[in-house]
Each structure stands twice: as C-alpha cells, then as structure tokens.
Amino acid sequence: xxxxxQHPSRVICKSGTSVKIECRSLDFQxxxxxxxxxxxxxxxxLMATSNEGSKxxxxxxxxxxxxxxxxxxxxxxxxxxxxxxxxxxxxxxxxAKRGPDTEAFFGQGTRLTVV
Amino acid sequence: xxxIDQPTEMTATEGAxxxxxxxxxxxxxxxxxxxxxxxxxxxTFLSYNVLDGLEETGRFxxxxxxxxxxxxxLLQELQMKDSASYLCAVMDSNYQxxxxxxxxxxIKP
Numbered sequence: 001x002x003x004x005x006q007h008p009s010r011v012i013c014k015s016g017t018s019v020k021i022e023c024r025s026l027d028f029q030x031x032x033x034x035x036x037x038x039x040x041x042x043x044x045x046l047m048a049t050s051n052e053g054s055k056x057x058x059x060x061x062x063x064x065x066x067x068x069x070x071x072x073x074x075x076x077x078x079x080x081x082x083x084x085x086x087x088x089x090x091x092x093x094x095x096a097k098r099g100p101d102t103e104a105f106f107g108q109g110t111r112l113t114v115v
Numbered sequence: 116x117x118x119i120d121q122p123t124e125m126t127a128t129e130g131a132x133x134x135x136x137x138x139x140x141x142x143x144x145x146x147x148x149x150x151x152x153x154x155x156x157x158x159t160f161l162s163y164n165v166l167d168g169l170e171e172t173g174r175f176x177x178x179x180x181x182x183x184x185x186x187x188x189l190l191q192e193l194q195m196k197d198s199a200s201y202l203c204a205v206m207d208s209n210y211q212x213x214x215x216x217x218x219x220x221x222i223k224p
Binding site for chain 2: 003006009034042043044046049091095104105106107108109111
C-alpha cells in the first residue's frame with residue numbers, strides 16, 4: 001500500500017512559538033492532501049484541503065492565518081501552527097490521495113502540546 | 116446537511132463476530148470507507164465499497180446498500196488486538212470524505 005510519512009510524531013513547544021509539521025507521500029504522487037485535527041475521543045475534523053501548486057481550501061471556522069498550509073510539491077505538504085497557544089494542543093493528522101476517487105492514506109499523526 | 120451515523124460503542128467477546136452499522140445522508144455518493152484507529156494513532160484503511168454487495172478481506176468484510184444508504188463492517192474471529200475505534204466515512208459528490216464519529220469496539224476475553 002501507499003505510505004504517508006508525517007513528522008514529527010510528537011512536539012512540545014512554548015506558547016507563542018510556531019511549529020511546522022510535514023506530510024510526505026513516500027511512494028506515490030499525491031494530487032490532494034488533507035489536514036485533520038482530532039480532539040480526544042472525537043472523530044477527525046477536516047481543517048483544510050490542499051492541492052499541489054494552489055492555495056489550500058480551509059473549512060469554516062479554521063483560521064488560515066494561524067494554520068498555514070503549503071503544498072509545494074506532489075509529495076510534500078506542510079502545516080505550520082503559528083503563534084501556538086495551549087488550546088492548539090491536539091492530534092494533527094494528514095492524509096494524501098493519488099486521485100479524486102481513491103482512498104486516503106494517513107500519516108502517523110503529530111501530537112502537539114503547547115505549554 | 117451531511118451526516119454519518121454509527122453506534123458510539125460496542126462490546127463483543129474474543130472469538131465472536133460483530134457487525135458495525137453505518138448509515139449516511141450525503142450530497143452524492145462516491146464510496147463508503149472503513150478505517151481502524153487505535154488510541155493515540157492515526158487511522159488505517161480497512162475497506163472501500165462503491166458497488167452494492169459484500170467485500171471480504173480476511174477476517175473483515177464490508178457491505179454496502181446504496182438504495183438504503185447503509186453499510187456495515189463485519190469482524191469475525193475477534194481478537195483482543197481488534198479493540199479500537201472504527202470510523203465510517205463516505206465520499207461525497209465533491210470527492211470529500213465525510214466522517215462518522217467512530218464506533219469504539221471493546222473486546223472482552
């Protein structure tokens with residue numbers, strides 16, 4: 001199956017700093033990548049959809065200036081949490097798809113803790 | 116609005132069979148997916164149904180009835196490692212995944 005690598009798996013940062021999370025499709029080209037946030041015991045909440053070479057489409061209620069998404073190539077998308085605050089602490093997961101009607105493969109997820 | 120319904124929690128015994136149901140109301144339909152998620156980990160893909168009927172992959176099977184907007188995941192010969200949350204997701208007409216809240220499956224010895 002397809003492999004999606006997400007890095008780092010865990011990160012602790014101080015309030016006010018920025019954190020970058022990388023999502024790479026290792027053995028396929030991902031036309032679309034998705035970023036999710038998951039709170040404890042809840043389902044995935046889609047934050048944004050990014051297509052290579054174009055601006056990300058953010059879901060309602062997600063601050064695009066706070067959660068910067070870059071999809072510079074067909075194998076790499078990054079999520080930067082800017083000026084992080086404790087309430088941003090969460091589990092962030094990326095997924096990637098080869099094409100519009102294919103299944104999504106997930107990265108390992110990143111546990112972000114803001115102190 | 117779009118909605119995916121699945122039970123919040125189910126309990127079953129090791130070695131038994133369990134069926135997790137999923138009903139959906141979405142804008143269009145391009146497939147029903149099942150993912151397994153262990154606590155603290157990202158989801159892993161289990162199955163994909165786009166045509167009516169049963170798809171079997173080892174101990175796991177998935178069923179779809181598009182006319183009923185209904186599907187289920189069937190787990191056989193349950194093992195303790197099957198304890199996890201099972202997420203139902205439907206791909207809508209825009210090829211976006213709409214997620215259910217997940218079913219927490221508890222396996223007892």
